[in-house]
Amino acid sequence: xxxxxxxxxxxxxxxxxxxxxxxxxxxxxxxxxxxxxxxxxxxxxxxxxxxxxxxxxxxxxxxxxxxxxxxxxxxxxxxxxxxxxxxxxxxxxxxxxxxxxxxxxxxxxxxxxxxxxxxxxxxxxxxxxxxxxxxxxxxxxxxxxxxxxxxxxxxxxxxxxxxxxxxxxxxxxxxxxxxxxxxxxxxxxxxxxxxxxxxxxxxxxxxxxxxxxxxxxxxxxxxxxxxxxxxxxxxxxxxxxxxxxxxxxxxxxxxxxxxxxxxxxxxxxxxxxxxxxxxxxxxxxxxxxxxxxxxxxxxxxxxxxxxxxxxxxxxxxxxxxxxxxxxxxxxxxxxxxxxxxxxxxxxxxxxxxxxxxxxxxxxxxxxxxxxxxxxxxxxxxxxxxxxxxxxxxxxxxxxxxxxxxxxxxxxxxxxxxxxxxxxxxxxxxxxxxxxxxxxxxxxxxxxxxx
Amino acid sequence: xxxxxxxxxxxxxxxxxxxxxxxxxxxxxxxxxxxxxxxxxxxxxxxxxxxxxxxxxxxxxxxxxxxxxxxxxxxxxxxxxxxxxxxxxxxxxxxxxxxxxxxxxxxxxxxxxxxxxxxxxxxxxxxxxxxxxxxxxxxxxxxxxxxxxxxxxxxxxxxxxxxxxxxxxxxxxxxxxxxxx
Numbered sequence: 001x002x003x004x005x006x007x008x009x010x011x012x013x014x015x016x017x018x019x020x021x022x023x024x025x026x027x028x029x030x031x032x033x034x035x036x037x038x039x040x041x042x043x044x045x046x047x048x049x050x051x052x053x054x055x056x057x058x059x060x061x062x063x064x065x066x067x068x069x070x071x072x073x074x075x076x077x078x079x080x081x082x083x084x085x086x087x088x089x090x091x092x093x094x095x096x097x098x099x100x101x102x103x104x105x106x107x108x109x110x111x112x113x114x115x116x117x118x119x120x121x122x123x124x125x126x127x128x129x130x131x132x133x134x135x136x137x138x139x140x141x142x143x144x145x146x147x148x149x150x151x152x153x154x155x156x157x158x159x160x161x162x163x164x165x166x167x168x169x170x171x172x173x174x175x176x177x178x179x180x181x182x183x184x185x186x187x188x189x190x191x192x193x194x195x196x197x198x199x200x201x202x203x204x205x206x207x208x209x210x211x212x213x214x215x216x217x218x219x220x221x222x223x224x225x226x227x228x229x230x231x232x233x234x235x236x237x238x239x240x241x242x243x244x245x246x247x248x249x250x251x252x253x254x255x256x257x258x259x260x261x262x263x264x265x266x267x268x269x270x271x272x273x274x275x276x277x278x279x280x281x282x283x284x285x286x287x288x289x290x291x292x293x294x295x296x297x298x299x300x301x302x303x304x305x306x307x308x309x310x311x312x313x314x315x316x317x318x319x320x321x322x323x324x325x326x327x328x329x330x331x332x333x334x335x336x337x338x339x340x341x342x343x344x345x346x347x348x349x350x351x352x353x354x355x356x357x358x359x360x361x362x363x364x365x366x367x368x369x370x371x372x373x374x375x376x377x378x379x380x381x382x383x384x385x386x387x388x389x390x391x392x393x394x395x396x397x398x399x400x401x402x403x404x405x406x407x408x409x410x411x412x413x414x415x416x417x418x419x420x421x422x423x424x425x426x427x428x429x430x431x432x433x434x435x436x437x438x439x440x441x442x443x444x445x446x447x448x449x450x
Numbered sequence: 451x452x453x454x455x456x457x458x459x460x461x462x463x464x465x466x467x468x469x470x471x472x473x474x475x476x477x478x479x480x481x482x483x484x485x486x487x488x489x490x491x492x493x494x495x496x497x498x499x500x501x502x503x504x505x506x507x508x509x510x511x512x513x514x515x516x517x518x519x520x521x522x523x524x525x526x527x528x529x530x531x532x533x534x535x536x537x538x539x540x541x542x543x544x545x546x547x548x549x550x551x552x553x554x555x556x557x558x559x560x561x562x563x564x565x566x567x568x569x570x571x572x573x574x575x576x577x578x579x580x581x582x583x584x585x586x587x588x589x590x591x592x593x594x595x596x597x598x599x600x601x602x603x604x605x606x607x608x609x610x611x612x613x614x615x616x617x618x619x620x621x622x623x624x625x626x627x628x629x630x631x
Contacts, residue, residue, distance in 0.1 A: 073476070085543045085582040092587075116476075123489065123527045124583050126596040126623045159474040164485050164525025167581070181484035181517075183524040199479055242545040242586035249587045286544055286582075327586070329545050343544045347581045353524075433552060 001228070003216040003236050004209065005252045008096055014131070016138035019099040025144055027107045027218035032152045035218075040111035044214060046222025048234035053079055053170070053207030054285060054325040055400075056309050059214075060222075065194035066112055067202040075203040076109045078119040078211055079175055080128075083167040084285035085347060086327025089238035090208035092250040094121075094128050098135040102158070104211040106144060107218055109156050112204055116157045119208075120175050123163040132160045167351035171399045172205040173197075174353065185353050186399035209238055230256030233308035237326050239268075244332035246270035259283075259305045259312075260297050263330065276332040280416075283312055284324020286344045287404035289411030290337070291321050317411065333440040337416040338423050339433070341408055342370040348405035359402040362393040366409055373420060376427030383420045387413055458506045464494060468510065480511050484521055487511070488528055493624040497537065498529035526580065527623065534569040534576035536614045536621045539593045542579040545586035554590045555579060557604045561611055574615060595621030 002008075012018040019025075031040050045060030066074060078101070082090040094101055101119070109117045121129050136158055139145045147155045161179055163169050169178045173187035176198050197203020213235060217225045226234045233255035242248045245263070247270035253262065262268045263278065272278050281296040282288060299305050300319035305312065312323045331340065349363040366389050369382050390406035397403070413420060419441055423430050432438065460468060468487055475482040487507055488499065495503050504518040511518075522528045529537075538558060542551050555566060558577050562570050569576040585591040588600035599610060619627050 082584050083582060086545050086586050088584045088586050091584050122584070123485070123525070123623065124593060126489075127598075127626060157474075161474075161482075162486055162489055164488070164521075165527035165580075166525050178485065179482060180479070181481035181511075181513075181521065183520055199476065240587060242589060243548045248589070282544075329548070329586070331548065335548060340544050340547065343542065343547050347543050350526075350581050 001236065001254050002252050003225075003228075004093060004100060004212055004238060005097070005250075013097050014095075014099075014135075016099060016135070016142055019097070020142075023219075024099055025103050025106075025139075027215040028103055028110075028144055029150060031107045031110050031218050032150055032154055037111045037113055040107065040214075040218060043217055043222035044111070047213075047217040047225040048222075048229075048232060049210065049213055049217060049225070050233070050309065051207060052209035052213070052237065052326070054084060054287070056323060059206060059210050062194070062206070063112060063204055065192065066204055067195045068113070070195075070202050072199075072201040073116065074112055074114045075198045075201055076105065076112050076114040076117040076211075077175065077179065077198060077203060077205045078105060078117070078208060079170060079172065079205050080119050080121040080125070080208045081163055081167075081170040081175055082125075082208070082325075083122055083170050083351075084287060084325045084327055085344065086242055086282060086285045086329040087240050087325040088242075089240045089250045089326060091125055091128060092240075093208060093212060093238065094125075095131060098131050099139070100212045100215060101132070101208055102135050102139050102144075104214045105158055106139070106149070106156060108204075108206070108211050108214050109158075110154055111214075114204075115155060116159070118159050118161050118179060118198075120161045120163060120169070120179055122169070123165050126162065129160050129162055136160070166353075167347070168353045168399070168401060171401065174399065175205060176203065183353070185355050186401075188398055228254055230306065230308050231310055233310060233323075237307070237323070239307070239326045239328050241269050241328045241330070243330035244273050244276065244335065245330045246273050253307055255306075255308045256311075257307045259307055262307055262328070263297075269328075269330065272330070272332050274332070276334065278330065279333045279335055280331045280337065282321075282327070282329040282331075282408070284322045285327035286329070286347065287400075287407055288322040288324045289317050289320075289407050290341075290415065291319075291411075292415045295319055295415070296321075317407070318414075321411070334437045336374070336430075336436045336441070337412050337419050338370065338374045338430075341412045342367070342374050344408045345370050345405065348401065352401060352405070356397040356402065358393045358396040359405065362389050362402070363405045365389055366405070370409075373423050374430065376423070376431045378420075378424045378427075380421065380424050382424070383413060383417065458495065458502050460490075460494060464490060472511075481513050481517065484511060484513075484518065485525070488518070488522060489623055492528060493622040496532065497535075497620055497622065498532050535574050535618070536594055537576045537578060539578045539580040539583075541581070541583045541585065541589070541591050541593075543582040545582070546589040546591060549589035551590040553604065554592070554602050554607060557607050561607065575611075594627070596623050596626050597621075 049059045050056045169184040174184040178184045193203040278293040349367045390409040394406040508515040591600040
């Protein structure tokens with residue numbers, strides 16, 4: 001089943017020779033020698049592959065939007081600015097098996113007609129940049145990059161670009177601004193990057209995992225790839241599992257795996273640590289709505305919740321969430337939802353680029369109000385104030401960072417309002433930052449001894 | 451803190467690297483090299499970007515100094531003030547907090563006798579908290595230079611402080627001082 005991590009445990013798989021011995025760079029040979037660029041795009045369309053960075057937009061469709069009539073050069077830019085809290089799959093992939101990304105970049109660049117491509121890596125991953133640069137050198141030395149690749153008339157230059165530490169650069173137009181040497185301020189759309197992206201030229205921006213998946217799709221055909229998974233969630237997905245579990249790490253799952261199996265099976269998270277109970281999960285990176293245990297394991301209709309785009313969003317935001325980037329953050333019964341939310345909101349405040357007032361100001365106010373509730377100085381009306389601020393940010397900003405900051409606040413209050421009220425009612429009890437480790441929150445009735 | 455004041459000029463070797471980086475972009479798009487070159491400049495000139503250093507970078511790229519200032523001040527990794535020899539950046543976002551990042555920060559404050567944002571009197575350590583570094587599965591963690599130190603415990607922090615103190619190297623994002631702790 002595994003596609004991306006199939007050979008992850010082979011010693012030396014990070015080197016060209018070992019990677020090649022295990023079937024590496026076959027997709028480049030197949031594409032360049034036996035397929036036209038449009039045929040490669042067609043396979044990606046058939047595969048049903050959806051963007052793995054978080055939005056889940058069909059990758060083949062994104063490719064087909066690329067302005068092929070323009071006489072400007074076209075660019076493929078890989079988004080390796082992985083910064084969504086809870087997400088570390090791209091780092092794992094690039095560190096352990098960098099050639100799968102390089103191979104995917106070559107095959108995808110060929111499909112899109114790009115002659116120069118860039119991999120934009122978040123600056124903090126500087127050691128990953130060194131790994132990628134080494135892999136690029138190896139690929140070049142073996143004739144897979146540079147002029148006339150494998151003797152064909154296709155030539156490609158591939159470069160790695162470091163970021164400077166800004167979450168917003170994961171938004172594709174902010175990333176392009178940053179790649180042009182500017183502040184990472186997202187652009188107004190349209191025009192979309194497919195028409196006017198890098199240097200105002202037609203550009204496709206795809207996540208590391210999306211581009212890496214293209215190798216399997218070309219090798220085994222789009223139709224075969226589409227057989228993996230469930231419904232419109234085709235293929236495999238890397239899940240970054242963190243928080244209060246026995247086995248944090250990156251797991252490649254077939255989309256459609258039951259959430260319960262993912263959390264409790266020894267093959268994956270291995271259950272909740274310290275023998276505690278599951279309280280809540282943020283299933284797709286910090287931006288997606290938090291769900292309490294009963295709603296993450298089963299949908300509101302009582303059906304088992306699956307790790308797929310559709311099942312996780314079943315019930316809308318009232319009772320569902322999103323697959324997002326696959327950053328799966330698990331909280332046990334001692335976790336304080338308010339404190340966790342405060343750290344997320346502080347994050348968004350820190351990372352807001354400052355262009356749009358609702359986000360710049362709203363994230364700051366949400367952080368302040370949450371800080372005061374968490375530290376025992378809150379008022380009952382603060383809870384609705386937070387809901388109100390979140391509502392006023394959502395949908396009112398140039399880029400989705402505003403929504404990303406609003407959803408965690410709205411959902412935490414939707415599902416855990418009692419816990420916010422508890423903080424206001426019992427300020428003395430929450431003064432200790434570890435309050436719920438001393439006495440897990442059980443709901444008002446239990447606390448009152450009813 | 452008696453580091454010699456260096457002339458603001460890249461060595462011939464660094465300049466060669468800088469020129470190669472500029473060639474990665476189409477003609478006239480040399481501004482794209484700004485972030486990589488700021489990283490190099492910060493590493494070369496004592497771990498921070500002074501105004502003269504930023505002006506120097508602007509002159510290399512034939513852009514206005516303000517174009518450098520506005521970028522350097524936007525991105526978290528660029529220090530606009532001097533920092534200690536070792537910049538300790540402890541992740542404090544949700545997933546790290548769930549696994550005990552608060553205890554790690556508190557331990558650093560106690561051991562180094564400084565608060566977050568401060569530098570030790572000997573100029574050796576600056577303690578900083580940062581937002582998610584993409585290491586949530588190995589939390590709690592910190593970054594020092596280009597190195598990630600993961601699955602931290604207070605004992606590991608003690609060992610790390612000792613190692614960094616005895617190696618007495620300036621931490622930089624461009625170079626690894628990676629040592630097992």
